[in-house]
Amino acid sequence: MMPILTNDKCAGFFSAYANLKDLTIKNCRMVGGLDGFNICHAGLTSLTLEDGPEDVNVNVDTPQLKNLNIKQWRRIHLISTPNLSSLHYKYLSYNYYEDEDDDLLQLSTDLLHLEKANICINYKFEKNGAAHKIVCLLQQLHSVKSLTLNLELVKHLSSHVELISHQPSPFANLKSLKIYPVCVTQPKVTMSNEVKNYLLDSSPDVILTMVSYEIEAVMNVASARNLMRELQVLLDQWKECCETNTVHVKQDKAPMKSRFHERMTRIESYWKDLNEPFQKGSKNTRRIISMLREIKGLLKKLPGSHNAKLQARFSGLLRPRVSWII
Incomplete structure (x- = not known):
């Protein structure tokens, strides 16, 4: 804020x-x-x-x-x-x-x-x-x-x-x-x-x-790895949620042959159902951004040998998901 x-x-x-x-x-x-x-x-x-x-x-x-x-x-x-x-x-x-x-x-x-x-x-x-x-x-x-x-x-x-x-x-x-x-x-x-x-x-x-310095480096490596594991779980859950919501949207686009008030009821129900995953997605987005920043900060503190390995893992974690994160 x-x-x-x-x-x-x-x-x-x-x-x-x-x-x-x-x-x-x-x-x-x-x-x-x-x-x-x-x-x-x-x-x-x-x-x-x-x-x-x-x-x-x-x-x-x-x-x-x-x-x-x-x-x-x-x-x-x-x-x-x-x-x-x-x-x-x-x-x-x-x-x-x-x-x-x-x-x-x-x-x-x-x-x-x-x-x-x-x-x-x-x-x-x-x-x-x-x-x-x-x-x-x-x-x-x-x-x-x-x-x-x-x-x-x-x-x-x-x-x-x-x-x-x-x-x-x-x-x-x-x-x-x-x-x-x-x-x-x-x-x-x-x-x-x-x-x-x-x-x-x-x-x-x-x-x-x-x-x-050695102990601090080990602690930072462990923290970065734990955050990456947590981030991977969160990203997988988010991807699954996005795919599920996409299916629901496609189903709701089917033509409705009913009277006007029935259509309005259907529309209101649709937006009500859509609001919950939207709010949840917003919360997850903030959490993901926070974790990305925390991991980035830890990587900056690491010596070159540890940094290179974790940077590669970090990049690999994000690359396949860029299309649906955006």
């Missing part, structure tokens, strides 16, 4: 739905020269923001929010989310600008109940100032119990250990730390001792999981 937000009264818009618990905003765009909006809701518990405009500011004031998912959206400011327990923040094309202080996630609230945080930030171009912003963000997650970071972020911190070498670890409640690579085609990197101390020194019993 693509919401078009026309003024800064969105706070009133969202709060008007008193029973709203789960809100998702994707591919939002602003009109009228405005540069942001507010999400204010007393009862909202789950919020997802994906693929937002580059220069749109979002202020979040949701005191009951439990789950927050942010993907590819800059300039988000958490004003009041004291009950947040799960945070997933993903920005794979972060580009640091020296004159911008609010491009990464901003917090003006203590996250004292934070159980899980998954922070994935990958840079277009590595710059010194970006590391400082990462450290500031991590410090604000000091209450987290389970933390997941991407290895590329850790690599960037390891190149700027002067920012953390004299600071105590902020993670006194940490029980689990997982570090994994986003892109398995990049050269291997290791975590410096300074970064390891910064992340672990305040939690001696923490369980550290380092996912290697």
Whole structure:
């Protein structure tokens, strides 16, 4: 969906739905020269923001929010989310600008109940100032119990250990730390001792999981194969449904030798029967497109040897079906 937000009264818009618990905003765009909006809701518990405009500011004031998912959206400011327990923040094309202080996630609230945080930030171009912003963000997650970071972020911190070498670890409640690579085609990197101390020194019993490039590649291959199998089943079902509906349409085109009202009854029944598979087909189309994008994203992450084999399988899966998909 693509919401078009026309003024800064969105706070009133969202709060008007008193029973709203789960809100998702994707591919939002602003009109009228405005540069942001507010999400204010007393009862909202789950919020997802994906693929937002580059220069749109979002202020979040949701005191009951439990789950927050942010993907590819800059300039988000958490004003009041004291009950947040799960945070997933993903920005794979972060580009640091020296004159911008609010491009990464901003917090003006203590996250004292934070159980899980998954922070994935990958840079277009590595710059010194970006590391400082990462450290500031991590410090604000000091209450987290389970933390997941991407290895590329850790690599960037390891190149700027002067920012953390004299600071105590902020993670006194940490029980689990997982570090994994986003892109398995990049050269291997290791975590410096300074970064390891910064992340672990305040939690001696923490369980550290380092996912290697090889393991991540195997996991991506398995995920791609599973999605392809699921896609094949869905495409076969859709083809069968299309062929069945074609037969029904041909049968319904037979001439009707009856009175006018009988013809109208037949026509109404025909369109009623046709509406159900149309709605189902629309839902299946959205699911297929979503799966195609997910598979494409996984294939981009794979090393050449795995990529070539799965690309061939992927192409073979789609080629015979192009005529009836279109």
